[in-house]
Amino acid sequence: MGYPAYTPRGGANTNGFAFRGSPRGGGNSRGLSRGGGFRGSPRGGGRGGFGDRRSSGGGRGFRGGGDVRGGGRGRSPRGRGTPRGGGRGGGMRGGKRVIIEPHRHEGVFIVKGKEDALGTRNLVMGESVYGEKRVSVENDDNEKVEYRIWNPFRSKLAASILGGLDDIHIKPGSKLLYLGAASGTTVSHCSDIVGPDGLVYAVEFSHRSGRDLLNIAKKRPNIIPIVDDARHPQKYRMLVGVVDTIFSDVAQPDQARIVAINAHHFLKNGGHVVISIKANCIDSTAAPEAVFAGEVNKLKEEKFKPREQVTLEPYERDHAVVVAEYRPLKKKQS
Numbered sequence: 001m002g003y004p005a006y007t008p009r010g011g012a013n014t015n016g017f018a019f020r021g022s023p024r025g026g027g028n029s030r031g032l033s034r035g036g037g038f039r040g041s042p043r044g045g046g047r048g049g050f051g052d053r054r055s056s057g058g059g060r061g062f063r064g065g066g067d068v069r070g071g072g073r074g075r076s077p078r079g080r081g082t083p084r085g086g087g088r089g090g091g092m093r094g095g096k097r098v099i100i101e102p103h104r105h106e107g108v109f110i111v112k113g114k115e116d117a118l119g120t121r122n123l124v125m126g127e128s129v130y131g132e133k134r135v136s137v138e139n140d141d142n143e144k145v146e147y148r149i150w151n152p153f154r155s156k157l158a159a160s161i162l163g164g165l166d167d168i169h170i171k172p173g174s175k176l177l178y179l180g181a182a183s184g185t186t187v188s189h190c191s192d193i194v195g196p197d198g199l200v201y202a203v204e205f206s207h208r209s210g211r212d213l214l215n216i217a218k219k220r221p222n223i224i225p226i227v228d229d230a231r232h233p234q235k236y237r238m239l240v241g242v243v244d245t246i247f248s249d250v251a252q253p254d255q256a257r258i259v260a261i262n263a264h265h266f267l268k269n270g271g272h273v274v275i276s277i278k279a280n281c282i283d284s285t286a287a288p289e290a291v292f293a294g295e296v297n298k299l300k301e302e303k304f305k306p307r308e309q310v311t312l313e314p315y316e317r318d319h320a321v322v323v324a325e326y327r328p329l330k331k332k333q334s
Contacts, residue, residue, distance in 0.1 A: 100137055100147060105161060106171040107193035111135055111147055118158055119147040120192035124219050129188040130154075148192065152315045155186040156249055156276040159315035165323065166308055169272040173197040175243040177266055179230045179258065180204065180250035183212035184223075190247070191220045198222055201240045203230045230258050233265045242268050249276040253283075256295050260302035263326050270329040273304065279318040288318040299324050 099112040100119070111119040119135065125146050128134060133149040152159040161168065170176055172195045181187045181202035190200050202217070203226045204210045210227035217223040226236045230250055233240075243266050248259045259273055267273070277295050279288035286294075296306050304324035312319040 098135055098137055100135075100145075103161070105168050107195070108150075108161065108168075109147055111149060118150040118152070118161065120150055120189045122146040122148050123192050123195065123222070127219060129216060130183070130185050148189065150189050155189065156312060156316060156319065156321065157186050157247065157274070158189070159312045159319075160274075160276075160310055160321040162315070163310040163312055163321070165310050165321060167272075167323065168274060169245040169323070170194065170247070170274075174245060175199050175201075175241065177201045177240060177243045177246045177262060178203065179246065179248040179262060181209070181213055181225075182206075182249075183209045184216040186247075186249075187213065187223060188216055188220065191223050194222060196222060199224060199241075201226060201243065203228060203236065205229050230262060233262045237265060240266050242266060244268060244271050246271070246273045247275075248273065251276075251278045251281045253281060255282070256298035256302070260299070260304075263302070263304075267326045269327040271326050272307070273299075273324050273326060275299075275322045275324070276312075277320050277322060278316075279320075288320070292320045292322070296322060296324075303327050 097113075101110045101112065102108075103110055103118070107120065109119045109121065111117045113135075117133075122134060125144075128148070132151065135147045135149065136144050137147070139145050150158045152162050157168065157170075170190055170193050172193065174194045175198060176190055176194060178187055178190060178200055181204040184202065187200055187202045194200060199222050201224045202213055204213050205228065207227060210225065213223075213225045213227070217225040224239060226239055228235050230248075231254075246259060246262055246267055248255060248262075250258055252258060255275065255277065259275055263271075263273060275295070277292055279286070279291040282291045282295065292309065296309070299306060299322070304326055305328050306322060306324045308321075308323040310321050312321060
């Protein structure tokens with residue numbers, strides 16, 4: 001499903017997603033048009049900085065015919081309210097004119113209607129995965145193209161993009177190992193991004209969530225579902241090839257070790273890990289900032305070089321996403 005049609009309290013200027021109760025009175029979000037949105041957290045955490053910032057920007061889009069569809073009966077995301085107007089699909093209120101612009105992250109798009117939203121180009125036309133909105137537009141060749149709205153309240157990767165992450169290291173043609181795939185909500189958007197030339201190896205321990213993941217993979221040939229424990233990558237070593245990127249959302253106290261052992265098995269030298277860290281799952285007694293710093297130090301011990309860190313508020317409390325490079329390649333001297 002898509003986004004609830006939240007309105008900002010107190011007249012905050014939110015050029016991106018509007019949401020109730022903007023942190024500390026709201027403020028000016030940078031918005032989706034620059035590929036950012038809600039930079040930093042209301043707690044003063046904001047971006048960590050390991051690397052240089054890259055240029056933002058979108059590029060020219062094309063105008064669509066405004067066919068905005070809801071896909072099935074959706075639940076409201078984590079009790080944050082229900083879409084106005086009732087039950088199906090929900091979230092983005094599409095008008096008759098919808099403009100699609102490429103985001104600075106390749107394979108991600110900005111869907112501009114009455115409200116701006118993130119989206120990915122649907123790999124399986126006409127199919128909704130989790131009740132999300134779908135938007136159909138005509139491209140320059142008068143061909144119908146469908147985009148799926150990407151809800152940051154249900155996807156930590158989407159939240160990190162809106163938090164200002166410079167590079168998600170997932171793009172068309174990428175080979176991605178996804179740890180903690182759950183029911184496949186974010187995995188399906190990664191499937192859209194990497195496209196038919198890429199692969200998503202999706203590892204999920206829960207058999208209940210694994211069933212949903214298997215059903216999604218039946219319609220998306222670029223998803224390889226693996227229902228197994230990410231702590232034991234040797235069990236699925238025959239299924240997974242060398243990958244460009246690992247995304248981890250396992251929410252376990254030993255997450256850094258889990259990521260490291262999978263990286264040693266599958267990640268290419270110079271590849272990247274993108275890790276969603278939930279502070280309470282690591283140490284509920286310590287300050288979140290101290291937990292994040294501790295996890296970064298663990299990664300350094302495993303031959304990772306930290307590159308970026310962003311917090312996920314207002315979408316997730318006490319969460320951060322850390323990007324690190326594995327065994328960085330030495331730059332050739334000119």
